[in-house]
Amino acid sequence: MIRLRRSRIGWRRRMNGNKIRIPSLVRRLRSSSSGYLHYVRARDQCQPLASLLSLHYRRTQCLERNIFGAWNRQLDMSRRLHALLVSHYRLSDGIASSSYSEGMGKNSQSNNKLLSEKRRPRTAQHHATIVDSKEHKLNKHHHDQDSTSKLKAEFETARLCFENMPSTLKDLPKMDPNGIYANHNLRLDGIRVYGFDYDYTLAHYTPDLQTLIYDLAKEHLVKEHRYPESCLQFEYNSDFPIRGLYYDKKKGYLLKLDFFHSVEPGGCYFGRRKVEQEEIEAVYGGKRISAEHMPNLVALMDLFCLSEVCLISDVIHHFVDTKIDFDASYVYEDVKKSIDFVHRSGLLHRRILEEPAKYLVKSQGVVRLLRSLKDYGKRLFLLTNSPFPFVDGGMRFMFEDDSASAEKWRDLFDVVIALADKPNFYTSERPFRHYDTEKDVLAFSKVDSFEKHSVYYHGCLKQFLEITEWKGPEVLYFGDHLYSDLRGPAKAGWRTAAIIRELEREIRTQNEDAYRFHQAKYHIMQELLGKYHGLPMTNPQDDEQKELLLSLRNARREARLAMKLMFNKNFGSTFLTDTGKESAFSYNVQRYADVYTSKLENFLQLPVEAWLYTPFDVKILPHHVKVSPKDFSGSPPRTRRPSSASS
Structure with a gap:
């Protein structure tokens, strides 16, 4: 029966009435001239203790709760004791640590055999240890050189691959610049109400x-x-x-x-x-x-x-x-x-x-989308920070090709709210005011309901939900500003859609073979650098290792710069950093937008009752294609489900 109990100086072991203090055992081994007799005695005495510590390491229920309070300290002591026994015995007798491991728990006959080996002349044994140590260092040096040479050969092979673009890169799936990408699953058949911002959403x-x-x-x-x-x-x-x-x-x-x-x-x-x-x-x-x-x-x-x-x-x-x-x-x-x-x-x-033609982009797709939603029985509302006369002028310009609808664009919307003061609209309790479009003044009467063909100023989300009785999950709001337009609705329980005009150009650039080629080169250099830092290095580094490290870093920097210049020469991509990681802007898109796309009319390609799913292999944003170093191999390309949403 073995029991551990805690004392003032540390942990003790009780077995057959004998006490062994672990700190004192360590001191005896350190101060011993030969150390072997103490080793033999400690080996037999510590075998049950090692077994107990093994149970303790697995945190079984056999030990009492107070033992777990000293978990880290006791485990550290056991590791130190094991290392001290092995190192002391190896240095004193020139026996490999495996002899110690194999000798643990054997009978007294094996102990006598070890004792007879101890009586051999010490000088010759010590000399053999020194020679073996020198040979080990020499072999280790040659092994380090071989590892460096292998990595250098791998780097040269990769450089040869860079001379010709592999067909697997060209066969990678192309992302749709006009696609709709989902950060969170969204069922459009559950959306009854569609809300829109004006600037850079309805109007571009x-x-x-x-x-x-x-x-x-x-x-x-x-x-x-x-x-x-x-x-x-x-x-x-x-x-x-x-x-x-x-x-x-x-x-x-x-x-x-x-x-x-x-x-x-x-x-x-x-x-x-x-x-x-x-x-x-x-x-x-x-x-x-x-x-x-x-x-x-x-x-x-x-x-x-x-x-x-x-x-x-x-x-x-x-x-x-x-x-x-x-x-x-x-x-x-x-x-x-x-x-x-x-x-x-x-x-x-x-x-x-x-000069509306100089500054506004007319889109008949937006007009068709609004009409299709209205014809399908959806409720529409406009919520913008811009004043109504400005919004009215822009909407008339977009609808002017249809003379019958230019004057009646408000018929498509159940509620029109201007000067909403977003994002304060979502947190304040500011009341709504009725806006007289003929006199350009605000009425003084209290707003208890929203009337058709009317325009309202100011207001707040709380009163908006009380009047309309629209529930959060059945409302989908479109906006371009991640903070002012989408952060408030997302926290209020609305579903959100981000309109990001740069997305179309970004995806077209990422679809180019040249970009994917540089992206694959970057990932290969990154992988080789990881292997380099995992090599056993000489101290100090030799010229071959320094040259290899410099070559790897230069190749990685060239690939990173080439990718950056394909977007913006100063800051690179809006969505990605030079290293291919997502930017802080991407983080906000993922956080506040359930879905996102480049322009509003892209929703025309979807059925009104479509289900939008997050791709199974998405990391952060689903429109990014991850180019792997494996794409440089000759194996057939892996099929990838398109990230764009489908019904």
């Missing part, structure tokens, strides 16, 4: 709109905020920004973050100057943005932010060049106020309605 704009916003905002900066008149020379550069960036309003850095809020290499700018990795780590204490800095970051998640990003960067860059002392937070606040003024003053809306 030409690139000229960003230039217009930029020019109007910079004029306001100079006239109202007294910025230098040299700022009027700025020009909007559509090639610089992308959606989904973050601006540090305290430090002035423009950042592209990945899924885990790490700064992408080459994805940080101060003004128009690219910031090196060393400066990023010095400012933020590493490449990952900590919780301490997150409150200072402003997410730029909609298309209207592109002109804002460009103007902030141009102002900072100009101030640095002209040596004007400035605070980054002041620049952000001034530019933000100027952008808001352009929108809220009505100046932008008037300019758009003066």
